[in-house]
Amino acid sequence: MTAAFPANAFVPTAYRVIRQRREMRDVATLELSAAAGELPTFAPGQFNMLYAFGVGEVAISVSGDPGNRGRFVHTLRAVGAVSTALARLEAGQMLGLRGPFGTGWPMTAAVGSDLVIIAGGLGLAPLRPALYHLLSHRADYGGITVLYGTRHPRDILYRREIERWRRRLDLDIEITVDHADRAWHGHVGVVPALIPRAAIDPENTFALVCGPEAMMRFTVAGLRDAGLAPERIYLSMERNMKCALGLCGRCQFGPTFICKDGPVMRFDRILQIFATREI
Amino acid sequence: MEGLDSILAEQPFFAALEPELSKIVSGCARNRRFDAGSYIFHEGDDADEFYLIRHGRVALEMVAPGQAPVVFNTLGSGDILGASWLVPPYKWMFDARAVELTRAVGIDAKCLRGKCEADHHLGYEMMKRFLPVFVRRLHATRLQILDVYGKRGK
Numbered sequence: 009m010t011a012a013f014p015a016n017a018f019v020p021t022a023y024r025v026i027r028q029r030r031e032m033r034d035v036a037t038l039e040l041s042a043a044a045g046e047l048p049t050f051a052p053g054q055f056n057m058l059y060a061f062g063v064g065e066v067a068i069s070v071s072g073d074p075g076n077r078g079r080f081v082h083t084l085r086a087v088g089a090v091s092t093a094l095a096r097l098e099a100g101q102m103l104g105l106r107g108p109f110g111t112g113w114p115m116t117a118a119v120g121s122d123l124v125i126i127a128g129g130l131g132l133a134p135l136r137p138a139l140y141h142l143l144s145h146r147a148d149y150g151g152i153t154v155l156y157g158t159r160h161p162r163d164i165l166y167r168r169e170i171e172r173w174r175r176r177l178d179l180d181i182e183i184t185v186d187h188a189d190r191a192w193h194g195h196v197g198v199v200p201a202l203i204p205r206a207a208i209d210p211e212n213t214f215a216l217v218c219g220p221e222a223m224m225r226f227t228v229a230g231l232r233d234a235g236l237a238p239e240r241i242y243l244s245m246e247r248n249m250k251c252a253l254g255l256c257g258r259c260q261f262g263p264t265f266i267c268k269d270g271p272v273m274r275f276d277r278i279l280q281i282f283a284t285r286e287i
Numbered sequence: 288m289e290g291l292d293s294i295l296a297e298q299p300f301f302a303a304l305e306p307e308l309s310k311i312v313s314g315c316a317r318n319r320r321f322d323a324g325s326y327i328f329h330e331g332d333d334a335d336e337f338y339l340i341r342h343g344r345v346a347l348e349m350v351a352p353g354q355a356p357v358v359f360n361t362l363g364s365g366d367i368l369g370a371s372w373l374v375p376p377y378k379w380m381f382d383a384r385a386v387e388l389t390r391a392v393g394i395d396a397k398c399l400r401g402k403c404e405a406d407h408h409l410g411y412e413m414m415k416r417f418l419p420v421f422v423r424r425l426h427a428t429r430l431q432i433l434d435v436y437g438k439r440g441k
C-alpha cells in the first residue's frame with residue numbers, strides 16, 4: 009500500500025534554501041535544493057508539504073519550472089505561524105519537505121487546444137509551472153490567454169516575468185486590479201469580468217483556474233456563460249492538510265480528499281459539492 | 288459615413304433588437320469622441336446622456352475629500368457607461384475619464400426615456416438589455432467588496 013507513495017511520503021527530507029526573493033511585504037519565493045540525493049520530478053499543479061522545524065508543516069504548491077530539475081520553487085504568503093516561519097527563511101537555512109503530492113493540471117489532455125489560465129492573487133503561483141510547460145512546448149497548444157486579477161497594481165506577483173511574457177506575440181495576458189490610482193492604465197474590476205472580453209472558443213478551450221474560492225465561483229459562472237462545458241474547467245482547491253496521503257481525512261471535500269483527488273479537480277466531478285457552502 | 292443604426296446593430300448590447308426599434312433608438316444617438324485624459328462626465332453633473340463604448344477605455348473614479356481619486360472600475364469596447372440616467376434625480380455619482388482615445392455612441396437620456404414611456408414595448412426591450420448589465424456589475428462589485436486576495440479574516 010505504501011509503495012504507491014513517494015519515498016519521502018511520511019518523513020520529511022532535508023532541503024536547503026538556495027535563494028529567497030521577497031515578492032511583496034508578506035510573500036516570499038523560496039528556491040530549494042535537496043541536501044542529499046536527487047530531486048523528485050513534479051507535475052504542474054502539484055504541491056509539497058513544507059516543514060518549518062519546530063513549528064509545523066503546511067501544503068505549498070510548486071511554483072517553479074518543471075523543466076528545471078535541480079530545484080523546487082515555492083511562493084508563499086505569511087498568514088500564520090508556519091507560513092510566517094517559512095517566509096522568513098533565508099539562503100542557507102534548512103527546512104523539511106515531503107512530496108510532491110496531488111493531481112496536476114491537464115497538460116496532456118489540453119494538447120492541441122486553446123487554454124485560458126485564470127488566476128487570482130497568489131493563485132498565480134500553482135499556475136506558473138503550467139505556463140512554463142506551455143511556453144516550452146508552445147507548438148503543442150493553440151491560443152494561450154492569461155487573465156490575472158489582484159488587489160492593487162503593487163500586488164502583481166512575478167511582475168518582471170509577466171512584463172517579459174507580455175512582450176510575446178504568442179501569449180495574451182490581461183491583468184485587472186480591484187483598486188488603483190490614476191497612474192494605472194490597465195483594467196480595474198474583478199477577474200471574471202475579463203472573460204467576456206477574451207475571445208474564447210468554448211468547444212476548443214480548457215480553462216485552468218486558481219484563486220480564492222469566491223473568485224473561483226464567479227469565474228466558473230463566467231466560463232459557463234461563455235459556453236465552456238464543466239469538463240473543460242479545472243480548479244485547484246485548497247483545504248488544510250495533515251497527512252497529504254489520503255489517510256487522515258483532514259482535507260476532506262465532500263466525498264473526495266483534496267490531497268490525493270486534488271488539488272487540481274475537473275469541475276464536473278465537484279459540481280455538486282462546489283455549490284454547497286461550508287464543505 | 289456609417290449610419291448610427293448600423294453602428295448600433297453591430298453592438299452586442301443591441302443584438303436582435305427589431306430594426307424599427309433600433310431606428311427609434313438611433314434617433315436619440317450621436318457619435319462621440321473623447322481624447323485620452325479627458326473627462327466624459329463628473330460626479331454631480333446631470334446624467335443627460337449615456338454611452339455605448341465602441342473603442343477605448345474609460346476609468347470610473349471616486350474622489351474622497353483630501354484623498355487621491357480611486358479608480359474602481361474600467362470599461363471598454365461594447366460596455367455601457369452610465370446608469371444614473373435611468374433613475375431620478377438623474378445625476379452622475381462618479382467621474383468618468385477616458386484613459387485612452389475613446390469612441391462611443393452617446394444616447395440622449397431624456398429622448399430615450401420619453402420614447403420608452405411612449406412605447407412600452409421599446410421600454411421593455413431596453414430594460415431586458417440594461418438589467419443583466421447592472422446585475423452582473425452588482426455581482427462583480429460584491430466580489431470586489433469581499434477583498435478576497437488578502438489574508439483570510441483580515
Ligand SMILES: Cc1cc2nc3c(=O)[nH]c(=O)nc-3n(C[C@H](O)[C@H](O)[C@H](O)COP(=O)(O)OP(=O)(O)OC[C@H]3O[C@@H](n4cnc5c(N)ncnc54)[C@H](O)[C@@H]3O)c2cc1C
Binds near residue numbers: 070130248
Ligand atoms: C494544495 C494546497 C496548495 C497551497 N499552495 C499554497 C501556495 O502556493 N502558497 C501559499 O502561500 N499558500 C498555499 N496554500 C495555503 C497554505 O497551506 C496555508 O496558507 C497554510 O496552511 C497556513 O498555515 P499557517 O500555520 O501559517 O496559518 P494558520 O494558523 O493555519 O492560519 C492563520 C490565519 O491565516 C488564514 N489563512 C490560512 N490559510 C490561508 C490562505 N491560504 N489564504 C489566506 N489566509 C489563510 C487563516 O484563516 C487564519 O486566520 C496551499 C494550500 C493547499 C491545500
Ligand code: FES
Binds near residue numbers: 255
Ligand atoms: S490531508 Fe490527510 S487525508 Fe488529505
